[in-house]
Amino acid sequence: MQKMAFNKARAKAKTIAALVSTLGLVSLSNxxxxxxxxxxxxxxxxxxxxxxxxxxxxxxxxxxxxxxxxxxxxxxxxxxxxxxxxxxxxxxxxxxxxxxxxxxxxxxxxxxxxxxxxxxxxxxxxxxxxxxxxxxxxxxxxxxxxxxxxxxxxxxxxxxxxxxxxxxxxxxxxxxxxxxxxxxxxxxxxxxxxxxxxxxxxxxxxxxxFNFVPKAPPAPRNLSKGPATFGYD
The missing domain is CATH 2.60.40.420 (Cupredoxins -  blue copper proteins)
Structure with a gap:
């Protein structure tokens, strides 16, 4: 019984090793x-x-x-x-x-x-x-x-x-x-x-x-020391 269990465990280990190897090859291939x-x-x-x-x-x-x-x-x-x-x-x-x-x-x-x-x-x-x-x-x-x-x-x-x-x-x-x-x-x-x-x-x-010239991004503004600006200026 012990020998049979050992053989099963060894066979399972070989299967896992083969799977890991295959996945590694797939990963390398990708x-x-x-x-x-x-x-x-x-x-x-x-x-x-x-x-x-x-x-x-x-x-x-x-x-x-x-x-x-x-x-x-x-x-x-x-x-x-x-x-x-x-x-x-x-x-x-x-x-x-x-x-x-x-x-x-x-x-x-x-x-x-x-x-x-x-x-x-x-x-x-x-x-x-x-x-x-x-x-x-x-x-x-x-x-x-x-x-x-x-x-x-x-x-x-x-x-x-x-x-x-x-x-x-x-x-x-x-x-x-x-x-x-x-x-x-x-x-x-x-x-x-x-x-x-x-x-x-x-x-x-x-x-x-492109068939046009894209606009440049708006420049950041520092308003931290001034009043809030609302609406349109």
Whole structure:
């Protein structure tokens, strides 16, 4: 009986070891076939565009499932939205903490998400808002009319923003065919789109040129020592 039990235990250990080995090989294989998408975005004058969105949707591989509870933060800080542009996947929550001394009255009239939210820095932060539709969400403050910001909602986990040089990198993409799109704040119409074959190793490059010049983000303001500014100036 003892010998039989020992043999069963040894066989079980071999099975577990084989499974662990197989999973390790699968993990290494997935890592080995992860590609890199490098994008460069310019305006109509061939100048680099910062604060733009680049995102890729797989066409011949499954899209990874959404993660429950994904939360991003768009703060009101120095009387500006921080960050100016936020990219989230549909189904994500966004918090709106107020780091200024005065109250803000946030609004969005965008079809992707219409809401109105008063945020007082001296009171408890309001509950986060769910963004469940794709597209552009333009943010304004009713009390401080210069404040402008954007949330862009995509239905893919593969997204990023351009840096000051107009460059954007999406890594760990499974090899395959993707619909790659580019969007910038104040853009009219649909995002620019291309079909790109992402390689199993190395980088795949894509370039987009917008037919307009995006506006620069509003500069932060220091009103901490002055009276609150309401309405329009």
């Amino acid at each position: 890592h080995a076939t992860a590609g890199l998408l490098v994008g460069h975005l310019t305006d109509k004058n061939a100048q680099s565009v910062s604060n733009a969105v680049l995102f890729a949707t797989p066409l011949d591989t499954p899209t990874p499932p959404k993660k429950a509870g994904d939360t991003s933060i768009v703060a009101q800080e120095n009387y500006a939205f921080s960050p100016y542009l936020t990219v989230v996947r549909s189904g994500s929550l966004v918090r709106f903490p107020n780091k200024d001394n005065h109250e803000h009255h946030l609004k969005s009239f965008s079809p992707a998400k219409t809401f109105e939210l008063r945020v007082n820095s001296k009171k408890e932060e309001p509950a986060p808002i769910l963004f469940d539709k794709t597209g552009e969400v333009a943010l304004v403050c009713h009390f401080h009319d210069w404040m402008r910001g954007f949330i862009y909602v995509v239905d893919t986990p593969y997204f990023t923003k351009t840096d000051a040089s107009g460059n954007a990198v999406i890594n760990n993409l499974p090899a395959g065919k993707y619909e790659v799109k580019a969007w910038a704040p104040n853009m009219l119409g649909e995002p620019l789109a291309q079909t790109v074959q992402v390689l199993a190793d190395g980088s795949s490059n894509v370039k987009f040129q």
